[in-house]
Amino acid sequence: MERKRIVFTGGGSAGHVTPNIAIINEMNQEEWQIYYIGSKTGIEKELIEKLNISYYGISSGKLRRYIDVENIIDSFRVMKGCLEARSILKKIKPCAVFSKGGFVSVPVIIAARSLDIPIIIHESDYTPGLANRISKSFATKVYTSFEEAKKHFPANKTRVIGSPIRREILTGSKKVGLDFLGFHHGLPVLTIMGGSLGSKIMNETIREALPSLLKKYQIVHLCGKGNVSDSLSNIPGYKQYEYIHEELSHILAATEIVITRGGSNAIFEFLALRIPMLIIPLSKKQSRGDQLLNGRSFEAKGYASMLEEERLNQETFIQLLEQVTRDKEKIIEAMKCQEEGDALRILLDEMENIASR
Numbered sequence: 001m002e003r004k005r006i007v008f009t010g011g012g013s014a015g016h017v018t019p020n021i022a023i024i025n026e027m028n029q030e031e032w033q034i035y036y037i038g039s040k041t042g043i044e045k046e047l048i049e050k051l052n053i054s055y056y057g058i059s060s061g062k063l064r065r066y067i068d069v070e071n072i073i074d075s076f077r078v079m080k081g082c083l084e085a086r087s088i089l090k091k092i093k094p095c096a097v098f099s100k101g102g103f104v105s106v107p108v109i110i111a112a113r114s115l116d117i118p119i120i121i122h123e124s125d126y127t128p129g130l131a132n133r134i135s136k137s138f139a140t141k142v143y144t145s146f147e148e149a150k151k152h153f154p155a156n157k158t159r160v161i162g163s164p165i166r167r168e169i170l171t172g173s174k175k176v177g178l179d180f181l182g183f184h185h186g187l188p189v190l191t192i193m194g195g196s197l198g199s200k201i202m203n204e205t206i207r208e209a210l211p212s213l214l215k216k217y218q219i220v221h222l223c224g225k226g227n228v229s230d231s232l233s234n235i236p237g238y239k240q241y242e243y244i245h246e247e248l249s250h251i252l253a254a255t256e257i258v259i260t261r262g263g264s265n266a267i268f269e270f271l272a273l274r275i276p277m278l279i280i281p282l283s284k285k286q287s288r289g290d291q292l293l294n295g296r297s298f299e300a301k302g303y304a305s306m307l308e309e310e311r312l313n314q315e316t317f318i319q320l321l322e323q324v325t326r327d328k329e330k331i332i333e334a335m336k337c338q339e340e341g342d343a344l345r346i347l348l349d350e351m352e353n354i355a356s357r
């Protein structure tokens with residue numbers, strides 16, 4: 001029997017790829033032939049090629065919210081990407097394109113639309129990114145993680161489902177995590193995730209606070225590419241990694257508190273794992289402010305405390321961390337009251353649905 005064909009797209013940072021990985025890992029490859037269209041050099045290429053599925057790299061331009069001469073060059077790259085995506089899609093003839101957003105998805109969506117291929121998009125953030133704002137009118141179906149994001153999309157084709165989380169993230173072992181880290185049971189584990197790309201300001205603040213933090217915690221620091229500090233590599237109770245792959249589930253199973261950027265996928269994973277969070281969102285100066293809104297929403301629901309980057313210093317950081325440590329049980333109780341949907345199942349059913357039409 002011929003396999004059903006589907007194309008995934010999304011990239012630029014891991015947050016636009018890990019939900020795709022969650023779905024791909026659940027699809028039976030004897031029934032589905034899965035393809036991925038991403039950029040030629042982005043993180044999606046590295047993460048997807050590990051899965052052993054066909055990967056196509058296309059030209060793509062950065063989508064900027066400000067005026068820049070680079071925008072002219074990038075608009076040509078996007079046009080080139082559209083033509084490349086169109087010829088790939090014509091060859092594959094998929095039953096649908098699933099997009100997680102990020103700038104590389106735009107040419108793929110435009111090409112899919114021009115070929116009348118059904119398009120499903122998922123928006124992870126409180127407000128849509130530029131790519132999904134462009135894509136929304138072309139989409140057949142839109143899914144969102146946040147209830148509050150729904151109003152930005154056409155009501156008749158939008159559904160709130162939460163975040164599709166990699167199942168393996170939820171099945172880690174504390175013992176394996178502690179063994180991997182070389183940590184003991186005596187002090188709680190604090191994990192720091194500065195977003196999939198790391199965060200300079202978070203890295204600096206944490207490293208300055210290390211002497212006092214290490215009296216109370218064992219620390220895992222996911223610090224982003226090129227940010228491992230050799231001078232700190234032999235400190236007992238402190239482990240740094242640029243990016244963690246398979247071991248993440250075990251590290252999180254061993255984690256008591258997490259300090260994180262406000263990236264949607266990460267915070268939904270911590271919520272599902274009931275790990276209390278201190279969220280330090282990317283500021284409005286460096287982004288459209290989506291992480292601030294994500295963080296505020298989680299704080300209002302009692303899942304986290306939030307510290308805005310402008311207020312971040314040693315004192316506020318330690319104070320807020322102590323607050324989360326004190327409120328840990330209360331936060332976990334609030335997390336347990338969250339209505340649990342199965343976003344992954346809903347998306348898999350949707351794909352079966354489209355393929356059977």
Ligand SMILES: CC(=O)N[C@H]1[C@@H](OP(=O)(O)OP(=O)(O)OC[C@H]2O[C@@H](n3ccc(=O)[nH]c3=O)[C@H](O)[C@@H]2O)O[C@H](CO)[C@@H](O)[C@@H]1O
Pocket residue numbers: 013014015016018019124125193194195196197222242243244245248261262263264265266267269282287290291294
């Ligand atoms: C700078 C930027 O544009 N950030 C955006 C990006 O964040 P970013 O790419 O940081 O994405 P998220 O925080 O949403 O997700 C990161 C993903 O990477 C995984 N992970 C991370 C570190 C690691 O060592 N190993 C690992 O597997 C996490 O478990 C998670 O699944 O996409 C998010 C979702 O649209 C947005 O909310 C963010 O604003």
